[in-house]
Amino acid sequence: MTPVPTASTAATHAATLDPERFRAAMAQFPTFVTVVTTTGPDGPVGCTVNAVLSLSTRPPSLLVSLASGSRTLTEIRAAGVFAVNALAWRQRDLCEWFAAAAPEERFRRVAYRQELGVPVLSGSAAALVCVVESAVDLFDHQVLVGRIAWADAGAAPRPLVLHRRRLHTLAR
Numbered sequence: 273m274t275p276v277p278t279a280s281t282a283a284t285h286a287a288t289l290d291p292e293r294f295r296a297a298m299a300q301f302p303t304f305v306t307v308v309t310t311t312g313p314d315g316p317v318g319c320t321v322n323a324v325l326s327l328s329t330r331p332p333s334l335l336v337s338l339a340s341g342s343r344t345l346t347e348i349r350a351a352g353v354f355a356v357n358a359l360a361w362r363q364r365d366l367c368e369w370f371a372a373a374a375p376e377e378r379f380r381r382v383a384y385r386q387e388l389g390v391p392v393l394s395g396s397a398a399a400l401v402c403v404v405e406s407a408v409d410l411f412d413h414q415v416l417v418g419r420i421a422w423a424d425a426g427a428a429p430r431p432l433v434l435h436r437r438r439l440h441t442l443a444r
Contacts, residue, residue: 299435299436299437300435300436301435302433302434302435302440303322303323303433303434303435304322304324304358304359304397304431304432304433304434305320305322305358305359305364305367305432305433305434305439306320306321306322306324306356306357306358306359307319307320307321307357307359307366307367307370307393307396308321308324308336308338308344308348308354308355308356308357309344309354309355309357309384309390309391309392309393310344310347310348310351310353310354310355310390310391311347311351311386311389311390311391312346312347312350312351314376315379316378316379316384316390316391317343317344317347317375317378318344318357318370318378318379318391319338319342319343319344319370319371319378320366320367320368320370320371321336321337321338321356322434323336323337323338323413324336324337324356327417331419331420332419332420332423333402333405333417333418333419333420334356334400334402334417334418334420335415335416335417335418336354336356336402336415336416336418337410337413337414337415337416338413338414338416339412339413340409340412340413340414343375345414345416348404348416349404349407351389351390352403352404353388353389353390353401353402353403353404353421354390354401354402354404354416354418355387355390355391355392355399355400355401355402356399356400356402356418357392357393357396357398357399358396358397358398358399358431358432359393359396359397359431359432360395360396360397360426360429360430360431360432361429361430361431361432361441362395362429362430363393363395363396363432364432364439366382366393367432367434367439369381369382379391382394383395387399387401387422387424388401388421388422392424395426395429396426397426397429397430397431397432398423398424398425398426398431399423399424399426400418400420400422400423400424401420401421401422401423402416402418402419402420402421403418403419403421404416404417404418405417405418405419430442430444
Protein backbone atom coordinates (compact mmCIF):
# COMPACT_ATOMS: atom_id res chain seq x y z
CA MET A 273 0.00 0.00 0.00
CA THR A 274 1.35 3.42 -1.02
CA PRO A 275 1.38 6.00 1.77
CA VAL A 276 -0.84 9.05 1.28
CA PRO A 277 1.30 12.15 0.67
CA THR A 278 1.00 14.99 3.13
CA ALA A 279 1.75 18.68 2.83
CA SER A 280 4.24 18.50 5.70
CA THR A 281 6.20 15.69 4.00
CA ALA A 282 6.30 17.61 0.72
CA ALA A 283 7.32 20.83 2.51
CA THR A 284 10.23 19.01 4.14
CA HIS A 285 11.46 17.81 0.74
CA ALA A 286 10.94 21.24 -0.86
CA ALA A 287 13.09 22.87 1.82
CA THR A 288 16.01 20.56 1.02
CA LEU A 289 15.74 20.40 -2.79
CA ASP A 290 19.05 21.14 -4.47
CA PRO A 291 18.65 24.29 -6.63
CA GLU A 292 20.70 22.79 -9.46
CA ARG A 293 18.49 19.72 -9.54
CA PHE A 294 15.48 22.02 -9.77
CA ARG A 295 17.08 24.01 -12.64
CA ALA A 296 17.91 20.79 -14.48
CA ALA A 297 14.33 19.56 -14.17
CA MET A 298 12.85 22.90 -15.26
CA ALA A 299 15.18 22.96 -18.29
CA GLN A 300 13.16 20.02 -19.63
CA PHE A 301 10.09 22.25 -19.95
CA PRO A 302 10.20 24.08 -23.30
CA THR A 303 9.22 27.72 -22.94
CA PHE A 304 8.89 30.71 -25.20
CA VAL A 305 11.47 33.44 -24.78
CA THR A 306 10.05 36.90 -24.22
CA VAL A 307 11.26 40.41 -23.59
CA VAL A 308 9.06 42.33 -21.16
CA THR A 309 9.13 46.09 -21.69
CA THR A 310 7.72 49.34 -20.37
CA THR A 311 8.54 53.02 -20.43
CA GLY A 312 10.18 54.71 -17.46
CA PRO A 313 11.04 58.35 -16.85
CA ASP A 314 14.36 57.90 -18.68
CA GLY A 315 12.88 56.02 -21.65
CA PRO A 316 12.23 52.39 -22.53
CA VAL A 317 13.31 49.54 -20.23
CA GLY A 318 13.06 45.79 -20.61
CA CYS A 319 14.51 42.40 -19.79
CA THR A 320 14.44 38.79 -20.98
CA VAL A 321 11.76 36.71 -19.25
CA ASN A 322 10.68 33.11 -19.72
CA ALA A 323 8.18 32.95 -16.85
CA VAL A 324 5.08 34.07 -18.76
CA LEU A 325 1.80 32.20 -19.09
CA SER A 326 -1.76 32.70 -20.22
CA LEU A 327 -4.20 33.12 -17.33
CA SER A 328 -7.65 33.56 -18.84
CA THR A 329 -9.55 34.54 -21.96
CA ARG A 330 -12.33 36.20 -19.91
CA PRO A 331 -10.92 38.70 -19.47
CA PRO A 332 -7.84 38.14 -21.64
CA SER A 333 -5.00 38.07 -19.12
CA LEU A 334 -1.60 36.62 -18.34
CA LEU A 335 0.94 36.15 -15.56
CA VAL A 336 4.54 37.27 -15.68
CA SER A 337 7.18 36.71 -13.01
CA LEU A 338 10.04 39.17 -12.53
CA ALA A 339 12.89 39.23 -10.00
CA SER A 340 11.97 41.47 -7.07
CA GLY A 341 15.00 43.74 -7.55
CA SER A 342 14.53 44.11 -11.30
CA ARG A 343 14.70 47.62 -12.73
CA THR A 344 12.08 46.57 -15.26
CA LEU A 345 9.72 45.50 -12.47
CA THR A 346 10.21 48.82 -10.67
CA GLU A 347 9.33 50.76 -13.82
CA ILE A 348 6.33 48.50 -14.61
CA ARG A 349 4.92 49.08 -11.12
CA ALA A 350 5.31 52.84 -11.59
CA ALA A 351 3.83 52.89 -15.12
CA GLY A 352 1.07 50.34 -14.52
CA VAL A 353 1.44 48.97 -18.05
CA PHE A 354 3.87 46.64 -19.85
CA ALA A 355 4.38 44.68 -23.06
CA VAL A 356 5.29 41.03 -23.48
CA ASN A 357 7.20 40.45 -26.72
CA ALA A 358 7.48 36.79 -27.77
CA LEU A 359 10.77 36.68 -29.63
CA ALA A 360 11.06 35.16 -33.10
CA TRP A 361 13.90 32.80 -34.06
CA ARG A 362 15.55 35.56 -36.09
CA GLN A 363 15.66 37.67 -32.88
CA ARG A 364 17.61 35.09 -30.86
CA ASP A 365 20.48 37.54 -30.27
CA LEU A 366 18.03 39.73 -28.33
CA CYS A 367 17.56 36.99 -25.73
CA GLU A 368 21.10 37.45 -24.42
CA TRP A 369 21.16 41.17 -25.23
CA PHE A 370 18.18 41.97 -22.96
CA ALA A 371 19.55 39.65 -20.26
CA ALA A 372 23.13 40.90 -20.13
CA ALA A 373 23.54 44.33 -21.74
CA ALA A 374 23.63 47.39 -19.54
CA PRO A 375 20.03 48.60 -19.05
CA GLU A 376 20.73 51.96 -20.69
CA GLU A 377 22.12 50.20 -23.80
CA ARG A 378 19.32 47.67 -24.42
CA PHE A 379 17.16 49.77 -26.75
CA ARG A 380 19.96 51.51 -28.65
CA ARG A 381 20.27 48.76 -31.28
CA VAL A 382 16.70 47.48 -31.27
CA ALA A 383 13.86 48.48 -33.60
CA TYR A 384 10.61 49.10 -31.74
CA ARG A 385 7.42 51.11 -31.87
CA GLN A 386 5.15 52.48 -29.15
CA GLU A 387 1.77 50.84 -28.52
CA LEU A 388 -0.34 52.35 -25.74
CA GLY A 389 2.78 54.10 -24.46
CA VAL A 390 5.08 51.06 -24.16
CA PRO A 391 7.77 49.72 -26.48
CA VAL A 392 6.83 46.77 -28.70
CA LEU A 393 9.77 45.09 -30.42
CA SER A 394 9.58 45.05 -34.22
CA GLY A 395 9.55 41.58 -35.78
CA SER A 396 8.41 39.68 -32.68
CA ALA A 397 6.41 36.48 -33.11
CA ALA A 398 3.66 38.09 -30.99
CA ALA A 399 3.26 41.04 -28.67
CA LEU A 400 0.78 41.87 -25.93
CA VAL A 401 0.32 45.12 -24.04
CA CYS A 402 -1.03 44.63 -20.53
CA VAL A 403 -2.40 46.77 -17.73
CA VAL A 404 -1.25 45.63 -14.28
CA GLU A 405 -4.28 44.24 -12.46
CA SER A 406 -2.44 42.98 -9.39
CA ALA A 407 0.94 41.90 -8.10
CA VAL A 408 1.93 39.22 -5.62
CA ASP A 409 5.28 38.91 -3.84
CA LEU A 410 6.44 35.28 -3.91
CA PHE A 411 9.89 34.35 -2.62
CA ASP A 412 12.46 36.42 -4.58
CA HIS A 413 10.04 37.33 -7.40
CA GLN A 414 6.91 39.32 -7.98
CA VAL A 415 4.13 37.82 -10.10
CA LEU A 416 2.14 40.35 -12.10
CA VAL A 417 -1.36 39.76 -13.39
CA GLY A 418 -1.73 41.65 -16.65
CA ARG A 419 -5.04 42.36 -18.40
CA ILE A 420 -4.45 42.38 -22.15
CA ALA A 421 -5.24 45.77 -23.70
CA TRP A 422 -3.66 45.20 -27.14
CA ALA A 423 -2.47 42.11 -29.02
CA ASP A 424 -0.60 41.41 -32.25
CA ALA A 425 0.20 37.97 -33.62
CA GLY A 426 2.84 39.41 -35.93
CA ALA A 427 3.56 37.93 -39.34
CA ALA A 428 3.77 34.44 -37.77
CA PRO A 429 7.56 34.07 -37.82
CA ARG A 430 9.05 30.98 -36.22
CA PRO A 431 9.10 31.49 -32.41
CA LEU A 432 12.17 31.33 -30.21
CA VAL A 433 11.98 28.50 -27.67
CA LEU A 434 14.24 27.71 -24.70
CA HIS A 435 14.72 24.00 -24.00
CA ARG A 436 17.54 22.30 -22.07
CA ARG A 437 19.19 25.72 -21.65
CA ARG A 438 19.58 26.12 -25.42
CA LEU A 439 17.67 28.19 -27.94
CA HIS A 440 15.58 26.40 -30.56
CA THR A 441 12.67 27.04 -32.88
CA LEU A 442 9.69 24.98 -33.91
CA ALA A 443 9.40 23.28 -37.29
CA ARG A 444 6.73 24.65 -39.60
